[in-house]
Amino acid sequence: RSNRRLLTAANLSASHGAVQALEDVSLHVDEGEIVSLIGANGAGKSTLLGCISGRYRPSQGTLEFAGRSLRGIAADKRPGLGIALAPEGRSLFGSLTVEENLMMGYFSQLRRSGLSQLIAPRGEHHRAMLEVMEEVMTFFPKLRQRRHQQAGTLSGGEGQMVNIARALMSRPQLLMLDEPSFGLAPQVTREILESLPDLTRKGVSILIIEQNAKAALQMSDRGYVLVNGSIVAEGQSNALLERADINEAFLGWQ
Numbered sequence: 001r002s003n004r005r006l007l008t009a010a011n012l013s014a015s016h017g018a019v020q021a022l023e024d025v026s027l028h029v030d031e032g033e034i035v036s037l038i039g040a041n042g043a044g045k046s047t048l049l050g051c052i053s054g055r056y057r058p059s060q061g062t063l064e065f066a067g068r069s070l071r072g073i074a075a076d077k078r079p080g081l082g083i084a085l086a087p088e089g090r091s092l093f094g095s096l097t098v099e100e101n102l103m104m105g106y107f108s109q110l111r112r113s114g115l116s117q118l119i120a121p122r123g124e125h126h127r128a129m130l131e132v133m134e135e136v137m138t139f140f141p142k143l144r145q146r147r148h149q150q151a152g153t154l155s156g157g158e159g160q161m162v163n164i165a166r167a168l169m170s171r172p173q174l175l176m177l178d179e180p181s182f183g184l185a186p187q188v189t190r191e192i193l194e195s196l197p198d199l200t201r202k203g204v205s206i207l208i209i210e211q212n213a214k215a216a217l218q219m220s221d222r223g224y225v226l227v228n229g230s231i232v233a234e235g236q237s238n239a240l241l242e243r244a245d246i247n248e249a250f251l252g253w254q
């Protein structure tokens with residue numbers, strides 16, 4: 001496993017109006033790692049992912065991705081750099097098919113508008129897109145049988161798989177997952193979490209937000225604990241899982 005730094009957030013602060021959501025947060029993700037970000041409702045987890053995806057602008061601090069500053073880079077340019085977000089909840093296009101939703105993920109990283117090229121069956125991007133789709137489907141084989149089904153009719157677990165698969169369609173180096181267990185049964189959650197190490201073997205690093213701290217730490221290399229916008233603990237997941245204070249704080253989330 002290489003230890004090359006992929007993402008570095010240094011001394012990041014961010015506010016939503018009068019609400020300070022993040023204060024002096026520093027965190028990193030190395031190539032090949034799965035890193036968990038855990039914390040209660042309102043701790044600032046989504047705000048942190050939003051700063052990395054470009055949805056929110058930090059009021060202070062710096063973000064570096066693959067050796068370059070993200071300052072001034074708009075959200076719609078970040079997938080093209082290798083940063084993808086699978087957002088919380090149901091954000092699929094319900095009336096589009098699974099395959100069409102995945103195509104939307106592929107568009108997101110095209111630097112020029114490739115829409116008409118993509119729609120044209122012999123367009124320059126079409127073949128490449130189909131290749132990426134095949135590769136993405138190998139991570140979630142269940143989606144293969146569902147590819148022509150309307151996304152709005154999928155089960156919760158299948159919908160989450162499409163949500164993640166769509167993010168993967170931009171061929172990210174960093175995949176950010178916002179609460180993939182949201183609304184899912186424990187067994188379905190486990191199935192999704194267990195697919196993640198396969199991705200790191202393909203060169204995708206993962207930053208995952210979870211309220212279900214135990215499940216998240218069990219499948220990640222390292223973790224950060226966020227309380228009221230600040231990081232209060234960090235380290236190897238095994239070590240965090242063994243800490244009594246952390247166990248105590250996380251009781252009831254499992």
Ligand code: ATP
Nearest residue numbers: 016017019021039040041042043044045046047048
């Ligand atoms: P959850 O687990 O509930 O999603 P979270 O840890 O992701 O929570 P954030 O969504 O980042 O937390 O929210 C951090 C704080 O910022 C909270 O106090 C929240 O109410 C506030 N906040 C988040 N988004 C906005 C917004 N768009 N406008 C105003 N306040 C916001």
